Amino acid sequence: MPDSEPNNPHVPNDASLMARLRDGDHAALGELVRRHQRRVLDIAVRTLRDHTLAEDIAQEAFLRVWRSAADYVPSARFTTWLYRIVVNLCLDARRKRRALLAETPDQPDPQQYTAEAAMHHADRAAVIRTALDGLPERQRVAVLLHKYSGLSMREIAGTTGWTESAVESLLVRAYATLRQKLEGLDS
Amino acid sequence: MLCPSAEDLVRYVSGEAGADDAARVEVHLVGCPTCAETVAALRETWAALDAWQLDASGVDLTERVLMAVEAEEAAPRRHRWRWPALTRLAASVAIAAGLGIGAGRLVSQSAAPDRETAMADGVRDEIVHTLTSAYAATDSATGLALRFEPASRKEGR
Numbered sequence: 473m474p475d476s477e478p479n480n481p482h483v484p485n486d487a488s489l490m491a492r493l494r495d496g497d498h499a500a501l502g503e504l505v506r507r508h509q510r511r512v513l514d515i516a517v518r519t520l521r522d523h524t525l526a527e528d529i530a531q532e533a534f535l536r537v538w539r540s541a542a543d544y545v546p547s548a549r550f551t552t553w554l555y556r557i558v559v560n561l562c563l564d565a566r567r568k569r570r571a572l573l574a575e576t577p578d579q580p581d582p583q584q585y586t587a588e589a590a591m592h593h594a595d596r597a598a599v600i601r602t603a604l605d606g607l608p609e610r611q612r613v614a615v616l617l618h619k620y621s622g623l624s625m626r627e628i629a630g631t632t633g634w635t636e637s638a639v640e641s642l643l644v645r646a647y648a649t650l651r652q653k654l655e656g657l658d659s
Numbered sequence: 660m661l662c663p664s665a666e667d668l669v670r671y672v673s674g675e676a677g678a679d680d681a682a683r684v685e686v687h688l689v690g691c692p693t694c695a696e697t698v699a700a701l702r703e704t705w706a707a708l709d710a711w712q713l714d715a716s717g718v719d720l721t722e723r724v725l726m727a728v729e730a731e732e733a734a735p736r737r738h739r740w741r742w743p744a745l746t747r748l749a750a751s752v753a754i755a756a757g758l759g760i761g762a763g764r765l766v767s768q769s770a771a772p773d774r775e776t777a778m779a780d781g782v783r784d785e786i787v788h789t790l791t792s793a794y795a796a797t798d799s800a801t802g803l804a805l806r807f808e809p810a811s812r813k814e815g816r
Contacts, residue, residue, distance in 0.1 A: 498725055505721045513715040527720065534724045535731070596710040619708050624675050625666075640666040647669060651704045 486550035493541040505534050508551065511621060512558050518616050519562040520569075521601070529565060533558045552630040555621070559613060559631060566609075596657060603653040611646035614639055662694050663687060672701040 484492070486507070492500035512533055516526035536557050604612055617623045617631060625643065629636040663671070663684050670676040671684045688695045
């Protein structure tokens with residue numbers, strides 16, 4: 473997925489949009505949303521598997537951007553900061569959902585959706601989702617950001633706050649596990 | 660030839676490796692069936708993961724986000740508790756007194772030189788004097804009369 477920040481020098485970059493937002497220009501926020509919402513939603517939907525919740529999380533992430541505009545210092549890429557907000561909100565939402573599901577055992581936990589059930593539905597995407605669900609949380613987040621959001625290992629480190637060597641290690645282990653789980657699945 | 664690390668092979672398959680690193684891996688793969696097999700398996704896994712596609716292109720959150728911003732701006736701001744001026748003054752004096760007395764105790768407990776102990780005692784005495792003395796003056800900016808009487812003196816009337 474390509475970066476959504478334009479290279480055209482006549483189009484304002486993210487940092488200048490943040491500067492305008494700091495001065496109260498709501499149109500700048502609108503432009504940031506239009507520019508980055510697709511990636512933000514992609515991360516949220518893949519992490520949460522719930523479109524409605526993902527849209528709420530995406531909205532909250534952009535609201536936090538607006539609320540923090542006055543304190544924003546463009547020391548890192550805007551997207552690194554934005555994705556960090558999104559990932560943290562998603563992980564928090566997952567934890568809350570897990571806690572809620574633990575209190576109401578009658579509700580099926582989507583994370584417990586078995587590989588067998590997915591195979592039964594002959595849905596390759598479901599098999600992949602199931603395989604990803606079986607990964608430990610940090611490995612899963614690393615793969616989602618690496619494979620589907622197109623972030624480099626360094627960018628993942630910046631987004632999650634983990635070290636780059638930790639990200640490397642997480643990805644190597646995750647892809648090895650996925651290799652076993654997806655063996656035989658036609659690509 | 661030394662094999663590339665597992666991390667380097669992931670970088671190579673994902674397209675993250677630089678041109679030079681990618682060229683080195685490719686040269687290595689020609690003569691190393693083990694790494695070639697690892698790369699083939701990684702490529703297979705990488706391609707298989709492509710089967711999970713999402714399309715969020717039909718969703719536009721712009722209006723929704725801007726409406727939420729406007730709603731938040733229009734909402735009454737949280738009531739900030741306004742301390743009466745005299746309460747603020749009293750709180751400041753109390754904090755200063757606490758700090759002064761605490762500092763005095765700290766200094767006296769730590770076998771400090773007599774001069775420092777005397778200074779701390781002086782600060783404490785000054786604060787105690789301020790809290791127990793009547794005070795009257797005129798604010799030069801507003802012309803208002805400022806007056807303070809200790810509670811004990813009022814009670815004694």
